[in-house]
Amino acid sequence: MNQNDESAESRMTAAVAEGDSPRPQVTRRPFRNTGVTLPLLGFGLMRLPETEGKIDRAAARKMVDRAMAAGCNYFDTAYMYHNGESESFVAEALGKYPRDSYFLTSKMPTVMLKEEADLERIFAEQLQRTRAGYFDFYLMHWLNAAHWEVAQRLKLYEFMKRKQAEGKIRWIGFSYHGEPEVLEEIARAYPWDIAQIQLNYLDWELCRSGEQYEVLTRLGIPVLVMEPLKGGTLVRLTPEAVKILEQAGPEAGVASWGLRYVASLPNVQVVLSGMSEMTQVEENLATFSPFRPLDASERDTIGRALAAYRRAGAVPCTACRYCSPCPAGVDIPRNLGLHNQVKGGLSLFHAKLVYDAMPEKQRASACVACGACQKKCPQKIAIPALMKEIAGEFQ
Numbered sequence: 001m002n003q004n005d006e007s008a009e010s011r012m013t014a015a016v017a018e019g020d021s022p023r024p025q026v027t028r029r030p031f032r033n034t035g036v037t038l039p040l041l042g043f044g045l046m047r048l049p050e051t052e053g054k055i056d057r058a059a060a061r062k063m064v065d066r067a068m069a070a071g072c073n074y075f076d077t078a079y080m081y082h083n084g085e086s087e088s089f090v091a092e093a094l095g096k097y098p099r100d101s102y103f104l105t106s107k108m109p110t111v112m113l114k115e116e117a118d119l120e121r122i123f124a125e126q127l128q129r130t131r132a133g134y135f136d137f138y139l140m141h142w143l144n145a146a147h148w149e150v151a152q153r154l155k156l157y158e159f160m161k162r163k164q165a166e167g168k169i170r171w172i173g174f175s176y177h178g179e180p181e182v183l184e185e186i187a188r189a190y191p192w193d194i195a196q197i198q199l200n201y202l203d204w205e206l207c208r209s210g211e212q213y214e215v216l217t218r219l220g221i222p223v224l225v226m227e228p229l230k231g232g233t234l235v236r237l238t239p240e241a242v243k244i245l246e247q248a249g250p251e252a253g254v255a256s257w258g259l260r261y262v263a264s265l266p267n268v269q270v271v272l273s274g275m276s277e278m279t280q281v282e283e284n285l286a287t288f289s290p291f292r293p294l295d296a297s298e299r300d301t302i303g304r305a306l307a308a309y310r311r312a313g314a315v316p317c318t319a320c321r322y323c324s325p326c327p328a329g330v331d332i333p334r335n336l337g338l339h340n341q342v343k344g345g346l347s348l349f350h351a352k353l354v355y356d357a358m359p360e361k362q363r364a365s366a367c368v369a370c371g372a373c374q375k376k377c378p379q380k381i382a383i384p385a386l387m388k389e390i391a392g393e394f395q
């Protein structure tokens with residue numbers, strides 16, 4: 001287990017950069033009073049590049065190496081990411097680095113738990129897949145009111161404390177999608193080290209993320225940010241909103257506005273970005289090396305872009321796929337994405353070509369309004385109603 005994280009981090013950076021010209025390093029923030037610093041930018045391993053439905057390991061390894069060389073050494077995986085492949089990719093991509101040169105987070109999938117024996121089985125599988133020996137951070141994955149009930153019934157916190165005592169977990173936390181009231185109940189239940197919430201400028205009010213941030217800050221729990229760009233929504237926005245951001249910062253990418261918005265909050269510990277290609281890695285590293293908080297006029301710019309986006313009436317789908325699979329076979333995020341492209345200016349003619357090319361059962365018109373998806377959507381999108389609207393739009 002790490003005895004001296006600061007020196008380990010320095011060794012890692014020096015080892016990777018040896019022979020190269022010095023590279024800018026990602027800004028870091030102290031983690032509580034542990035003596036450890038964490039990079040403000042973390043690498044989310046849930047949207048890695050893929051070929052034929054599998055992780056493109058060669059491309060993804062290069063991205064991880066680039067991140068490590070820039071001091072972006074916090075990696076976030078989970079049992080369910082890439083259907084389990086994300087955790088085994090960790091072994092391949094990070095196995096060559098000293099274990100104390102990076103921070104690894106994984107999560108217990110509360111949605112899959114049936115009985116107490118599942119905890120030991122899944123945790124052992126995660127250690128075996130990642131070959132990491134231990135997790136720096138281990139989180140209860142995807143808590144909400146229902147999953148919190150499961151976690152308590154199966155004594156998940158007590159299980160995690162046992163693993164911590166065995167040296168298999170360093171710090172304990174949870175990830176959360178839900179209302180701030182339940183978050184407060186969970187946050188008060190145990191002395192958590194960290195919590196992961198969805199935070200971005202679109203969700204600040206829409207999903208009451210601002211209230212969630214304030215609950216955690218008030219209770220002294222550092223925040224890991226997921227979906228800072230709302231699954232890419234804040235990069236695409238609408239043409240008018242993108243133009244506002246591009247005119248205000250011609251050199252900065254549109255993504256940098258969303259990342260800087262959340263990283264400017266003082267209780268944010270790490271901003272996770274699910275990077276899918278090397279250009280995103282480079283852009284994100286540039287935003288955080290070094291990080292510069294937003295000033296008042298930049299905040300105003302985001303406000304104007306947000307107002308333009310809302311005027312266009314796009315649906316806030318992050319393409320997380322928590323709603324899937326649909327029992328009728330509808331590809332929900334794809335239909336919503338197409339709908340948003342139309343709102344953003346794509347002609348109905350061109351959108352209909354794409355829609356008609358989809359297999360019939362994947363189209364919005366195949367929805368039987370069973371409502372199963374809606375309960376699972378963290379964004380609380382009225383999916384059945386929208387499927388009806390989209391089907392009509394493309395009829």
Ligand code: SF4
Nearest residue numbers: 326367368370371373
């Ligand atoms: S409501 Fe429609 S889209 Fe949602 S799960 Fe049921 S059939 Fe699928």
Ligand code: SF4
Nearest residue numbers: 317318320321323377
């Ligand atoms: S509809 Fe909701 S659950 Fe489904 S992909 Fe979009 S945001 Fe995720």
